[in-house]
Amino acid sequence: MFLEVQNLSVDLGEFHLKDVSLEMEKNEYLVVIGPTGSGKSVLLETIAGFYRPRYGKIYLQGSNITNLTPEKRGISIVYQDYMLFPNMSVFDNIAYGLKKKTDDRTIIENKVLDMAKVLKIGHLLDRDPETLSGGEKQRTAIARSLIVEPHLLLMDEPFSALDVNTQSYMTDLIKKAIEDYETTCIHVSHNFNDVWSLAEQVAVMKDGVILQRGIVTDVFSKPSYDFVADFVGVQNVFEGEVLGREKGVTSVKLKNGQTVYSSESYYSDSKKVMVAIRPENIIFSNETFISSVRNQINGTIDEIIQVGPVVWIEVKVGDITFKGMLTPSSCEKLGIKTGKEIYISFKSINVKIIDGEESYNSV
Amino acid sequence: MYHKLHIDTMRTKLEIIFITISFIFTLLLFTVIGSLFIIISPLDVIKSFFSYEMLYAMQLTITTSLISAALVMLFAIPTAYSLSRYSFPLKTIIRSILAIPMALPEIVLGIAILVLFSPSLLGEPLKKLGITIIFTTTGIIVAQFFVAIPYAIRILYSIFNYVNKRYEFVSRSLGYSEFETLKNVTFPLAKNGILAAGIVALARCIGTFAAVLFVAGGTYLKTETLSIALYLNLSFGNINMAITAGIILVLISFVAIVILEKYAKETYM
Numbered sequence: 189m190f191l192e193v194q195n196l197s198v199d200l201g202e203f204h205l206k207d208v209s210l211e212m213e214k215n216e217y218l219v220v221i222g223p224t225g226s227g228k229s230v231l232l233e234t235i236a237g238f239y240r241p242r243y244g245k246i247y248l249q250g251s252n253i254t255n256l257t258p259e260k261r262g263i264s265i266v267y268q269d270y271m272l273f274p275n276m277s278v279f280d281n282i283a284y285g286l287k288k289k290t291d292d293r294t295i296i297e298n299k300v301l302d303m304a305k306v307l308k309i310g311h312l313l314d315r316d317p318e319t320l321s322g323g324e325k326q327r328t329a330i331a332r333s334l335i336v337e338p339h340l341l342l343m344d345e346p347f348s349a350l351d352v353n354t355q356s357y358m359t360d361l362i363k364k365a366i367e368d369y370e371t372t373c374i375h376v377s378h379n380f381n382d383v384w385s386l387a388e389q390v391a392v393m394k395d396g397v398i399l400q401r402g403i404v405t406d407v408f409s410k411p412s413y414d415f416v417a418d419f420v421g422v423q424n425v426f427e428g429e430v431l432g433r434e435k436g437v438t439s440v441k442l443k444n445g446q447t448v449y450s451s452e453s454y455y456s457d458s459k460k461v462m463v464a465i466r467p468e469n470i471i472f473s474n475e476t477f478i479s480s481v482r483n484q485i486n487g488t489i490d491e492i493i494q495v496g497p498v499v500w501i502e503v504k505v506g507d508i509t510f511k512g513m514l515t516p517s518s519c520e521k522l523g524i525k526t527g528k529e530i531y532i533s534f535k536s537i538n539v540k541i542i543d544g545e546e547s548y549n550s551v
Numbered sequence: 552m553y554h555k556l557h558i559d560t561m562r563t564k565l566e567i568i569f570i571t572i573s574f575i576f577t578l579l580l581f582t583v584i585g586s587l588f589i590i591i592s593p594l595d596v597i598k599s600f601f602s603y604e605m606l607y608a609m610q611l612t613i614t615t616s617l618i619s620a621a622l623v624m625l626f627a628i629p630t631a632y633s634l635s636r637y638s639f640p641l642k643t644i645i646r647s648i649l650a651i652p653m654a655l656p657e658i659v660l661g662i663a664i665l666v667l668f669s670p671s672l673l674g675e676p677l678k679k680l681g682i683t684i685i686f687t688t689t690g691i692i693v694a695q696f697f698v699a700i701p702y703a704i705r706i707l708y709s710i711f712n713y714v715n716k717r718y719e720f721v722s723r724s725l726g727y728s729e730f731e732t733l734k735n736v737t738f739p740l741a742k743n744g745i746l747a748a749g750i751v752a753l754a755r756c757i758g759t760f761a762a763v764l765f766v767a768g769g770t771y772l773k774t775e776t777l778s779i780a781l782y783l784n785l786s787f788g789n790i791n792m793a794i795t796a797g798i799i800l801v802l803i804s805f806v807a808i809v810i811l812e813k814y815a816k817e818t819y820m
């Protein structure tokens with residue numbers, strides 16, 4: 189195992205970790221999600237060595253690093269608010285860690301230039317960090333962390349301070365940079381977009397405890413705690429293959445042979461994608477109806493579970509199951525019962541396409 | 552144009568009253584300090600300035616103050632840093648104790664130091680080591696040190712709090728030790744505050760009076776700092792000398808404030 193966190197407990201008064209265990213393989217990308225104050229940052233900072241755990245051990249590449257000082261761990265950290273040293277230029281910020289390793293100016297200069305090229309900040313190297321935009325600051329911070337080729341890269345809400353357009357641009361850039369530099373990465377976030385677009389693995393944290401950890405599709409489709417379900421929102425997540433895109437609609441063939449339509453485009457070279465539909469977007473009907481709704485699928489009711497004021501309905505279509513929700517009165521009106529045949533409908537705009545080769549391969 | 556005019560005419564009553572009070576007070580203060588400069592002729596000031604006694608007092612004040620301010624910084628930086636960064640037992644109590652001298656009248660601090668270094672307590676053992684504090688120039692440094700250090704700690708504490716510890720975390724994670732991180736990151740980021748603390752400490756050392764009088768004794772041409780010179784000359788009726796000492800002290804404070812305003816305004820004020 190590349191990284192092994194065993195029963196880690198930390199108490200900082202306001203923030204704490206309780207018995208956190210975590211394992212990671214080399215080159216894995218793990219996103220830890222959870223609400224504010226759930227202990228995500230403390231987890232990162234303890235792995236990096238800034239806080240001493242009360243109990244527990246941390247192993248990196250087989251050696252116990254629990255009592256090692258941060259500078260000897262080879263673990264870099266990137267923060268939401270960048271933490272660029274204001275007393276240094278962009279170049280000096282990026283070169284900072286490298287200068288500790290070598291005095292050779294040519295090596296430093298070449299490595300900084302290469303890194304700046306990957307993250308597209310080559311034109312900013314002479315600038316004062318305070319004059320940069322949020323996205324540029326974050327790329328500089330990531331460059332500074334990656335250039336020392338850390339064993340492990342920790343990112344604490346790296347995109348939260350950026351606007352939505354910059355976020356998606358950054359996601360692509362960082363994905364590439366992390367692949368180029370073959371880095372294992374733990375990324376802490378409260379934003380699901382980060383999970384969909386970057387993660388293979390996800391862990392959900394609350395009150396200093398990791399509630400669930402696993403492959404993204406599993407955690408999102410089979411949440412093991414009510415909190416996880418509430419927080420991530422139960423999703424219908426299915427693997428599929430893109431058939432094509434026409435007139436603004438992407439057709440995806442699911443494993444069971446069913447084709448669903450999405451208004452989202454896809455960017456990956458691979459045609460293998462995942463689609464996600466939120467249960468509240470699924471409409472139930474006893475017959476087909478003519479409307480603008482693109483997806484209309486026939487299935488059999490497999491299970492009915494009443495949770496508080498909501499009835500969860502699971503509909504089997506071939507060997508996959510769609511989850512939807514209804515009120516008890518609608519159930520009555522439609523005559524919902526196990527084994528009944530029913531139509532489920534959802535708009536193409538509500539079908540999210542997740543195009544991640546990595547995420548697919550790890551399933 | 553219209554907009555600006557509009558705002559000017561729309562001053563509220565409260566605004567007018569408060570601004571007027573500020574003006575009146577500033578004028579009052581200016582008059583108080585300014586009176587020093589008009590009471591005696593410039594020629595007398597110059598004559599007193601270059602007198603042997605005044606030059607001696609200036610030289611003694613500056614030497615002792617520089618030494619004490621340096622010692623203050625040497626102790627205040629680690630103290631303030633640990634108060635800002637680390638958690639340790641009795642931290643809250645220690646912080647309060649360190650602030651006491653600020654609220655304490657200097658005269659009480661003076662008598663306390665006098666008692667501590669009197670022969671019956673630390674005086675005798677220190678004497679065996681060849682160190683005499685009471686009625687010596689060393690005593691001046693000790694008195695100045697205790698008067699100034701709480702101010703320096705207070706300023707440095709807030710400046711270290713102001714420097715986000717995550718800068719240090721990043722530096723550590725990139726391979727630098729704690730000391731290297733202090734040198735490369737923390738101190739450069741805190742430099743204005745450190746400068747401010749140094750200047751305030753120096754100004755406090757220069758202006759220390761009661762504590763110096765008690766510990767070092769106000770001895771003519773021996774432990775005669777500028778404030779002691781002011782006091783001694785006033786009691787002997789040498790008004791010119793006393794006022795000149797006052798003027799020098801005012802000018803030193805003025806220079807300190809100018810430096811503070813220029814370099815340390817944002818971080819310290």
